[in-house]
Amino acid sequence: MKFGSRHTISEALINQSLITTAIGAGTTVCLLIILMITSFLMGWVSIRLADRGSRSFQEDATKEGDINRAKAAVITASILKSSEEYDRSHSN
Amino acid sequence: MSELVSFLESTGILNIDWRDAIMLLVGLVLVFLAITKQWEPYELLPIGLGILIVNLPLTGVAISPSEAGGTQGAGIFGVIFHYGLSFWNILPPVIFLGIGALTDFGPLISNPKTLLLGAAAQIGIFVAFWGALGLNFVAADTFSLGEAASIGIIGGADGPTTIFLSANLAPDILGITAVIAYTYMAAVPFIQPPIMKLLTTKKERSIVMKPVREVSKTEKMIFPIIALIIILLVVPRAAPLISMLVVGNLFKESGVVPRLTSAASNELLNIATILLMLTVGTQLQADLVFRLETVLILVLGLVAFAAGTTGGILFAKFMNLFLKDKINPLIGSAGVSAVPMAARISHHMGQQENPNNFLLHHALGPNVAGVIGSAVVAGVFLSLIG
Numbered sequence: 001m002k003f004g005s006r007h008t009i010s011e012a013l014i015n016q017s018l019i020t021t022a023i024g025a026g027t028t029v030c031l032l033i034i035l036m037i038t039s040f041l042m043g044w045v046s047i048r049l050a051d052r053g054s055r056s057f058q059e060d061a062t063k064e065g066d067i068n069r070a071k072a073a074v075i076t077a078s079i080l081k082s083s084e085e086y087d088r089s090h091s092n
Numbered sequence: 093m094s095e096l097v098s099f100l101e102s103t104g105i106l107n108i109d110w111r112d113a114i115m116l117l118v119g120l121v122l123v124f125l126a127i128t129k130q131w132e133p134y135e136l137l138p139i140g141l142g143i144l145i146v147n148l149p150l151t152g153v154a155i156s157p158s159e160a161g162g163t164q165g166a167g168i169f170g171v172i173f174h175y176g177l178s179f180w181n182i183l184p185p186v187i188f189l190g191i192g193a194l195t196d197f198g199p200l201i202s203n204p205k206t207l208l209l210g211a212a213a214q215i216g217i218f219v220a221f222w223g224a225l226g227l228n229f230v231a232a233d234t235f236s237l238g239e240a241a242s243i244g245i246i247g248g249a250d251g252p253t254t255i256f257l258s259a260n261l262a263p264d265i266l267g268i269t270a271v272i273a274y275t276y277m278a279a280v281p282f283i284q285p286p287i288m289k290l291l292t293t294k295k296e297r298s299i300v301m302k303p304v305r306e307v308s309k310t311e312k313m314i315f316p317i318i319a320l321i322i323i324l325l326v327v328p329r330a331a332p333l334i335s336m337l338v339v340g341n342l343f344k345e346s347g348v349v350p351r352l353t354s355a356a357s358n359e360l361l362n363i364a365t366i367l368l369m370l371t372v373g374t375q376l377q378a379d380l381v382f383r384l385e386t387v388l389i390l391v392l393g394l395v396a397f398a399a400g401t402t403g404g405i406l407f408a409k410f411m412n413l414f415l416k417d418k419i420n421p422l423i424g425s426a427g428v429s430a431v432p433m434a435a436r437i438s439h440h441m442g443q444q445e446n447p448n449n450f451l452l453h454h455a456l457g458p459n460v461a462g463v464i465g466s467a468v469v470a471g472v473f474l475s476l477i478g
């Protein structure tokens with residue numbers, strides 16, 4: 001290290017430093033932007049899938065509810081029917 | 093009688109000089125702060141002890157293996173420094189494996205905008221890089237391009253990345269850059285808050301951010317794999333750091349290898365930390381510290397940290413000009429890495445204004461982005477200068 005007089009950096013060094021800075025900063029920013037877009041897309045897909053999942057679950061739940069109601073109706077009807085038959089057979 | 097004289101001459105008592113004494117005092121102060129004040133004890137205690145050991149004269153613990161004599165005559169910390177840091181450079185990737193196993197990419201995935209803050213905070217690296225090169229105008233041959241890059245990367249506030257790059261580009265100043273990076277990382281609670289207060293208004297610091305969505309396990313597993321592929325396709329030289337970070341993270345997120353996750357985040361990380369911090373401390377030898385070059389690196393490192401913090405905060409404020417859901421500019425400072433310390437500081441600063449403001453989760457996004465960003469910059473430096 002030599003102090004005291006006016007010194008200069010070689011033009012080649014300045015050029016290489018400028019290129020290094022431009023490529024370094026540019027690459028970092030671009031890569032992080034790509035990762036940001038990737039994360040946005042992943043989030044979008046994930047939310048869509050979750051929505052679809054919950055909708056089909058609701059649909060499934062509704063279908064299942066219908067089946068249960070139908071079953072309940074059949075059971076009730078058969079009970080009522082059998083009780084009517086029972087009443088008829090035991091009525092004097 | 094001559095034996096007694098030669099024995100006395102071989103003791104440290106007759107060989108200690110004022111510079112050693114000052115460094116012993118510095119080591120004792122760090123040990124004191126770590127134990128009594130609990131200031132970054134995992135870093136400051138081993139570093140302080142390392143300083144204490146190495147500055148006791150004639151111990152020879154930091155003598156590196158020579159080409160001629162191999163490890164014969166080398167000191168314990170010299171061997172660790174040579175194989176762990178400068179020659180094999182194995183400790184930084186091992187630490188990244190552990191960090192990966194502890195990292196949660198969730199905050200980053202749930203709020204991807206914060207990746208931009210991690211990018212903005214890397215400006216500190218380039219400010220210090222140009223600062224180091226600019227010193228060549230004042231004194232000839234102060235720092236080479238490789239040395240300037242190694243000094244600049246201190247601004248990434250990431251110790252393992254600093255060591256990784258310095259070992260490759262400027263092994264002569266590796267000890268100093270490593271010590272300064274870790275010292276400033278430990279000093280983040282003192283460096284960042286004044287800058288954060290200066291650059292933000294009370295109203296900005298009080299901004300309560302919208303809660304982020306919950307990230308699924310699948311997303312947490314897909315993101316690091318995509319990041320690994322994209323980054324390494326563009327910057328293959330960043331592979332030792334980025335690949336180990338992703339490996340550790342996938343161990344954790346997959347949930348199928350709990351023993352490996354535990355080994356990476358506990359045993360391996362702890363062993364690497366002990367070896368690294370003690371060795372970093374032993375690099376602070378009096379004859380190395382009391383040099384103008386070291387003082388200049390110390391100043392440039394501080395400039396790098398300050399510029400990185402400033403870059404993150406100002407970019408957060410700039411983003412707020414366009415965003416409907418404003419972000420608290422305090423989380424911008426977390427973009428300098430220093431995981432998770434910088435994120436914790438953002439959180440504490442936010443709570444000082446509004447005790448019900450919980451910024452930690454939000455600040456972890458730029459914090460993790462900063463780790464990725466500084467590793468990418470290191471990879472680019474290696475590709476272009478190495």
